[in-house]
Amino acid sequence: MTTPMLTKNQTLVFDVLTKAESPLSAYTILDKLRDQGFRAPLQVYRALDKLLEYGVVHRLESINSFVACAHPDENCHSHGLVAFAICESCGQVIEFHDHEVDHRLMDWLKSQKFKAEKSTIEIRGHCAKCAA
Amino acid sequence: MTTPMLTKNQTLVFDVLTKAESPLSAYTILDKLRDQGFRAPLQVYRALDKLLEYGVVHRLESINSFVACAHPDENCHSHGLVAFAICESCGQVIEFHDHEVDHRLMDWLKSQKFKAEKSTIEIRGHCAKCAA
DNA sequence: TCGCACACGTTATAGCATAACGCAATTGAT
DNA sequence: ATCAATTGCGTTATGCTATAACGTGTGCGA
Incomplete structure (x- = not known):
């Protein structure tokens, strides 16, 4: 599967994760994006769902957090x-x-x-x- | 580590998990134990913490649930x-x-x-x- | 131009987990 | 014996994680 063009929200969430040095929870991401207009958890979760689907983000079940994939290029x-x-x-x-x-x-x-x-x-x- | 004598609450929680055919969430366990006097989540979580420590119960991170260990005897x-x-x-x-x-x-x-x-x-x- | 798919925004709610307090029983050292 | 430390327990309150359900707007192909 090739990763399609990211939407505005998906890009914002992905950028936050890429710049972070450790995994972030959905609510931490939300807080980091309030200045960009994010108000509700669903905005984050919906973007994350897509990013997970595209394989560019991983979910860490044991700490309820998310990280950008370590392989920026390949899928x-x-x-x-x-x-x-x-x-x-x-x-x-x-x-x-x-x-x-x-x-x-x-x-x-x-x-x-x-x-x-x-x-x-x-x-x-x-x-x-x-x-x- | 050898498993010490279980307390009343630990025994109740362990029995529920042993009889269950699939993993249970903490709140499901709570509901099953209301008749035995359980009222609050902490009663379940505290028992689970010990059971996990003793190795007789496993936590399934990906579904926020708990199962009794499949090896009743050994640790x-x-x-x-x-x-x-x-x-x-x-x-x-x-x-x-x-x-x-x-x-x-x-x-x-x-x-x-x-x-x-x-x-x-x-x-x-x-x-x-x-x-x- | 109609219908469909999709991204988005908002409010409300559900589900999972722990903090902080206090009480009672047990143990073990002085 | 007594005091301190430990452990289990109960309760209330709270915080964190995730989704349901509703409605809006936009783009695009039939």
Whole structure:
């Protein structure tokens, strides 16, 4: 899937996420966009839904937050599974794609005749800098 | 870690989860326990916190729900990573432990000097029965 | 030009989780 | 024995996360 032209709201939300150094919650994004005319959560959630659909933003389920995809160019949907390491001190997120893990999980799902649609792999802990 | 004696509230919550055939949200558990005297969300959340700590219950981040561990006897904390396949039709959850995936992820984390503490691996889709 | 799809705005509400207070029972050290 | 620390419990209030339901405007193809 190729990413279509973003609308005004989608662009605003995407820019905020791109400039952020760590994941943001929908309400944090809302606050950052009040000056640009945002008033309600739905404006953020609707933009996020599309950005997630296009694969340019990821949702981190374990912290109810969102990050811009680490691969600005390519489309993330083509990478198979994505894993995230999330630092609980500084909030930084490392994105990771691994075919080995991918295949292993897919094989298991196949053996269970389970049709996978969405996946979440998130590791929380402390990054190199913060582990000290 | 060996699981200590459960308190009254912990036992009630654990029993509800054990009898359930699919994950339950904290508020659903609360509703099921009103007859037993539960009145407030905190009563449920406090019990859940302990049960999670003891490793006899898992939290499913992607659906804000909780399930009893599939391994009644052994302690789940000793299994390393746990993965879940969650059916979006019937709600059924399949629990899965795999050392291959485990090692692969751990190696990557090690290469990043990332200290892992908690992990979440959840696949949503449709189980064999519901995929039809 | 009619109908449809889509983005958008607004208000209200639903669903998930925790803060902060106080009380009672238990334990363990002095 | 007594005091302090810990733990579980109950209650009220509040905050955070997400969506329902309504209506508006715009663009575009049949």
